[in-house]
Amino acid sequence: MKIGVLGTGTVGKAISAKLVDLGHDVMMGTRDVAKTLAQKEPDRFGNPPFQAWREQRPALKLGTFAEAAVHGELLFNCTSGVGSLQALELAGEANLNDKVLVDISNPLDFSQGMPPSLFVSNTDSLGEQIQRAFPRVRVVKTLNTVTASLMVDPGQLAGGEHDILLSGNDAEAKMQVTAILKDWFGWKNVIDLGDISTARGAEMYLLLWLQLRSALGTPIINFKFVR
Amino acid sequence: MKIGVLGTGTVGKAISAKLVDLGHDVMMGTRDVAKTLAQKEPDRFGNPPFQAWREQRPALKLGTFAEAAVHGELLFNCTSGVGSLQALELAGEANLNDKVLVDISNPLDFSQGMPPSLFVSNTDSLGEQIQRAFPRVRVVKTLNTVTASLMVDPGQLAGGEHDILLSGNDAEAKMQVTAILKDWFGWKNVIDLGDISTARGAEMYLLLWLQLRSALGTPIINFKFVR
Numbered sequence: 177m178k179i180g181v182l183g184t185g186t187v188g189k190a191i192s193a194k195l196v197d198l199g200h201d202v203m204m205g206t207r208d209v210a211k212t213l214a215q216k217e218p219d220r221f222g223n224p225p226f227q228a229w230r231e232q233r234p235a236l237k238l239g240t241f242a243e244a245a246v247h248g249e250l251l252f253n254c255t256s257g258v259g260s261l262q263a264l265e266l267a268g269e270a271n272l273n274d275k276v277l278v279d280i281s282n283p284l285d286f287s288q289g290m291p292p293s294l295f296v297s298n299t300d301s302l303g304e305q306i307q308r309a310f311p312r313v314r315v316v317k318t319l320n321t322v323t324a325s326l327m328v329d330p331g332q333l334a335g336g337e338h339d340i341l342l343s344g345n346d347a348e349a350k351m352q353v354t355a356i357l358k359d360w361f362g363w364k365n366v367i368d369l370g371d372i373s374t375a376r377g378a379e380m381y382l383l384l385w386l387q388l389r390s391a392l393g394t395p396i397i398n399f400k401f402v403r
Numbered sequence: 404m405k406i407g408v409l410g411t412g413t414v415g416k417a418i419s420a421k422l423v424d425l426g427h428d429v430m431m432g433t434r435d436v437a438k439t440l441a442q443k444e445p446d447r448f449g450n451p452p453f454q455a456w457r458e459q460r461p462a463l464k465l466g467t468f469a470e471a472a473v474h475g476e477l478l479f480n481c482t483s484g485v486g487s488l489q490a491l492e493l494a495g496e497a498n499l500n501d502k503v504l505v506d507i508s509n510p511l512d513f514s515q516g517m518p519p520s521l522f523v524s525n526t527d528s529l530g531e532q533i534q535r536a537f538p539r540v541r542v543v544k545t546l547n548t549v550t551a552s553l554m555v556d557p558g559q560l561a562g563g564e565h566d567i568l569l570s571g572n573d574a575e576a577k578m579q580v581t582a583i584l585k586d587w588f589g590w591k592n593v594i595d596l597g598d599i600s601t602a603r604g605a606e607m608y609l610l611l612w613l614q615l616r617s618a619l620g621t622p623i624i625n626f627k628f629v630r
Contacts, residue, residue, distance in 0.1 A: 291600075293526045297607070334629040341611075369614045373518075377611030380524070384568075384604030387596045392630050399626040402561040403619050 180248025188254035194328035205244025245271035303375030407475025415481035421555035432471025472498035530602030
């Protein structure tokens with residue numbers, strides 16, 4: 177399948193690598209292709225520069241946000257939350273319309289230092305902002321509640337016996353994304369929270385997730401809802 | 404032990420009944436004793452009027468917020484979040500000072516209908532507001548992430564194999580509350596998130612909890628953090 181992945185950070189790399197490994201035709205989108213390719217230093221987490229990472233995956237394409245959006249029949253938003261709306265503007269509404277957009281972004285605001293706060297929450301969410309800004313895009317919020325490596329390999333933790341959330345207005349899009357989560361990424365338990373307004377709960381959980389990462393000493397954590 | 408429980412709603416009743424069953428000397432505190440005793444109708448959830456409920460537990464005392472605060476060597480805040488600061492003012496700072504206050508409140512705002520939003524969140528929390536308003540009170544936030552019946556009977560769900568959170572500035576108070584959660588209420592797994600500012604995450608989780616209650620069709624739910 178032709179897939180566009182917007183964002184070349186940790187999340188974009190994890191999603192793209194998995195999709196390429198599954199045999200899909202993936203183009204990653206970035207704001208400035210030359211700048212992304214020119215990175216010489218590891219990022220602040222110690223990850224290798226983009227081009228060094230991409231050399232391991234020659235099939236992976238790189239383009240602008242707009243080129244990646246045109247390329248993909250299915251799109252993933254893996255940009256940082258603070259830049260998501262602008263990245264999608266650059267991708268171009270006409271290139272996004274009627275496509276399923278898997279929105280993994282979190283509205284984290286690090287401008288006041290640690291711990292971050294959320295720049296939208298409580299009575300609105302980034303998922304809703306994206307859906308309102310692009311009413312014909314079929315936005316499905318998911319995967320934002322786990323660290324990047326878990327998104328595409330849930331089985332590394334407790335045999336995959338934990339849960340992932342889903343929010344969106346388009347029932348058919350949610351069915352498609354549920355199949356992707358289960359069949360491609362290996363998730364056993366997908367909880368459909370409801371329409372895109374339920375992204376509020378999924379995004380507001382991020383502050384608790386950050387606290388748990390500190391308290392438990394690892395990012396490889398997730399919730400299992402017992403009932 | 405002499406214990407004061409502020410609030411006569413579903414949470415106050417669940418906590419008080421459990422403490423009385425354990426043999427403690429419990430006084431519940433309310434804004435207006437005569438009004439609480441005069442209730443004739445079941446509440447909006449179908450629970451019996453206060454006095455009909457209390458007749459099953461003759462050892463249980465009822466007083467004003469101030470009388471309950473004086474009575475208790477240990478205090479529970481089970482008032483609705485929107486009224487918590489005022490209830491604690493009525494209890495009287497001198498009657499609260501130096502005591503451990505187990506804060507179960509949630510800053511839910513139902514004034515705009517369902518779903519509720521939070522009247523404080525993101526960069527502050529109700530737990531922090533209470534701690535700031537009463538700097539000598541040893542506030543420990545906990546139990547606000549589960550429905551009332553689970554607070555004192557976690558074993559009814561999955562054999563108790565799920566988690567409860569804890570936030571507070573006073574290490575000794577948190578040790579005492581951890582022992583209460585484990586030895587009195589039956590919690591197996593208590594996660595200490597850190598200082599009282601981590602109440603932000605625990606309170607912001609409430610919107611997700613409300614969504615999960617709808618999506619899963621039961622309030623008898625809780626998280627188990629796998630790691």
